[in-house]
Structure formats: structure tokens, C-alpha cells
Amino acid sequence: MYRKLPCKRIDGELCEDHLHEVIEEVPLALFVNGRHAMTAMMSPVMLEEFVTGYLFTEQIIKGIDEIESIKIEKNRMSVITTNLFKVLGPKKTILSGCGGSTSFIDTEKLPKIQSDYHITTQEIWNAGKAVLNSELHRLTGGIHIVALLDGEKIVAVSEDIGRHNALDRVIGFGLRNRMDLSKTYVMVSGRISSEMVRKCLIANIPIIVSRGATTTLAVETAEKTGLTVVGFSRGGKMNIYTHPERVSVVKPGP
Incomplete structure (x- = not known):
């Protein structure tokens, strides 16, 4: 997924020839x-x-x-x-x-989430530590991460230059393995967009979590269609923007 390309690395006054890992596109x-x-x-x-x-x-x-x-x-x-x-x-x-x-987007034409799936805040934090700990990201700094999970169990992980591509991959993994996606959720490293919300709705995935931000249209669409949107999930904190009834709040563990 990456190649080492030559560059000039500058560190203060130091300039040297260097090979750096660059993500493939x-x-x-x-x-x-x-x-x-x-x-x-x-x-x-x-x-x-x-x-x-x-x-x-x-x-x-x-x-x-x-x-x-x-x-x-x-x-x-x-x-x-x-x-x-x-x-x-x-x-x-x-x-x-x-x-x-x-x-x-026409929310009237989008499916509504049909799921009784619940998770805890502790499960989300624990999963985030495992999912978002990417060696590829540390090497290249150039990829998004999307994971399909059940509680703290990682079902599939995709890393890609585009977070929408990565989301399609984990949904495709679930379909090819004939999983009940209504009993899963997705975690993403980047911003939650309205398009990512739409893809979750089509797949009937009830919760999407990000360590980053979301958009207003993503929140508005999720609120009308039953999807739970969680942003800024890191360091024992998170913002639950829509349908918080799916997430039980527990005291952060070590």
C-alpha cells in the first residue's frame, strides 16, 4: 500500500537525502x-x-x-x-x-435504521484504542481508517486514501460473509459526512463513531433516519449527536 520515495528532509538547519513511505493512489x-x-x-x-x-x-x-x-x-x-x-x-x-x-439528499427516500443494537461508551473507547492504532498511518500519515465492529470485537478494518472507499470495503466484507450488519457499528478516523451516513443507512448499520468531527448535514440526516452519530471519541470523551439511547454511559476504565 505504500512505496518509499526519495525526498529532501529538512530538520532545522539539517538537510539530507531521505526515503519516505508514501501511500499508493x-x-x-x-x-x-x-x-x-x-x-x-x-x-x-x-x-x-x-x-x-x-x-x-x-x-x-x-x-x-x-x-x-x-x-x-x-x-x-x-x-x-x-x-x-x-x-x-x-x-x-x-x-x-x-x-x-x-x-x-432526500431523507424521505432513505431507509430508516431497523436495529435494537446497543453498546457502551467503554466499548467504544476500548475499540478506538485498537482500531486507530495504525502502523501504516504512522509510516505514511496519508490514510483513513474504517472498522466494522461488534462491541470491542473488530470484524474488519480497511485503510484507504478515501474514507468513503474504506467504508464501502468493510460493508462489502460484511455482505460477502453474510453478516447481520444491524448488529454492528462502524468506527472511522476522519470526519463523518452525509455520504457516510447514507451508506450506513443503506447497510442498516445503526451507529457510526469518529475520533474526529461530523457535519451538520450528517447530523440532520441521521436524526431523521434513526442513526446514532458519535464524534470526537478520544481520551475518555465523546459527543453523541443523535439517538443517544443506543449508547450506555459507563465510567471510563484504565
């Missing part, structure tokens, strides 16, 4: 039933999981059983679905800061 074109669906700039890992999660969260497929085959070669991902004549429409939302189409 590659273009990958997705074709569905022979038609171009999109081209993503991303980290070249967990590609079948990404394709599965992307097709599902963009509502091109309704489930894993609609995928007949996935073929990956060089910079091209080709998918054949059970419905060969399905028309690929535009995305239904603007992506927050990462490109997208020119239409806006």
Missing part, C-alpha cells in the same frame, strides 16, 4: 455488465470487498446474491450481475468533499 475503473459505472482514485487493496460494498451502497444491487462474478485486472474491475440489463443511474447524493453527482 491508483485509478480503478469499475464496469458493470460491460458498462462503465465509475472510476475511483483509491488504495489498491480489498478490491472485491470494495466492489461489493460500493454496488450495494449505491443501490445497484440489493444483496450479494445478485453478483455473478467479479474480475479484477490491472486498473479495471469488471462485474457481472444477475440482471444484465439493469440501467446504472446517477448517485442520489452529493459526496461531502470527495466528488459526486449534482443531486441532493
Whole structure:
């Protein structure tokens, strides 16, 4: 996921030749039933999981059983679905800061969360210590981390230059392993956007947690659709912006 590239490293008055770890970014074109669906700039890992999660969260497929085959070669991902004549429409939302189409969120058309899943604040803090402790991030400083969890149990972790790509991967992992995503939650290293909220709603993942910030549109959308949004989860603190009934508050442990 990274290569060592030459650079001049400056430290005060010291200047020296250096090799530094730089995260890979590659273009990958997705074709569905022979038609171009999109081209993503991303980290070249967990590609079948990404394709599965992307097709599902963009509502091109309704489930894993609609995928007949996935073929990956060089910079091209080709998918054949059970419905060969399905028309690929535009995305239904603007992506927050990462490109997208020119239409806006309509919360009336989004699914509502159907889940009785609960976690504790201590489980969130403990999981954060494990999930966000990334050697790749320490080396490169250039990736986002997204994890799919059940309590403190890490189900899947994805690291990518784009947090939306990483979220699609862990959702795809859950689908390919036929998990009940309503009994899981996701933790992200970066900002929670409205697009990440939308993807969680499509997958019926009831809670999204970040060690960073969220946006107003993400909070407003989550409030109307039953999703729990937690931000700034670090150092024994957190902000629960929506549906706090899913998170039980306990005293922080060591």
C-alpha cells in the first residue's frame, strides 16, 4: 500500500537525502455488465470487498446474491450481475468533499435504521484504542481508517486514501460473509459526512463513531433516519449527536 520515495528532509538547519513511505493512489475503473459505472482514485487493496460494498451502497444491487462474478485486472474491475440489463443511474447524493453527482439528499427516500443494537461508551473507547492504532498511518500519515465492529470485537478494518472507499470495503466484507450488519457499528478516523451516513443507512448499520468531527448535514440526516452519530471519541470523551439511547454511559476504565 505504500512505496518509499526519495525526498529532501529538512530538520532545522539539517538537510539530507531521505526515503519516505508514501501511500499508493491508483485509478480503478469499475464496469458493470460491460458498462462503465465509475472510476475511483483509491488504495489498491480489498478490491472485491470494495466492489461489493460500493454496488450495494449505491443501490445497484440489493444483496450479494445478485453478483455473478467479479474480475479484477490491472486498473479495471469488471462485474457481472444477475440482471444484465439493469440501467446504472446517477448517485442520489452529493459526496461531502470527495466528488459526486449534482443531486441532493432526500431523507424521505432513505431507509430508516431497523436495529435494537446497543453498546457502551467503554466499548467504544476500548475499540478506538485498537482500531486507530495504525502502523501504516504512522509510516505514511496519508490514510483513513474504517472498522466494522461488534462491541470491542473488530470484524474488519480497511485503510484507504478515501474514507468513503474504506467504508464501502468493510460493508462489502460484511455482505460477502453474510453478516447481520444491524448488529454492528462502524468506527472511522476522519470526519463523518452525509455520504457516510447514507451508506450506513443503506447497510442498516445503526451507529457510526469518529475520533474526529461530523457535519451538520450528517447530523440532520441521521436524526431523521434513526442513526446514532458519535464524534470526537478520544481520551475518555465523546459527543453523541443523535439517538443517544443506543449508547450506555459507563465510567471510563484504565
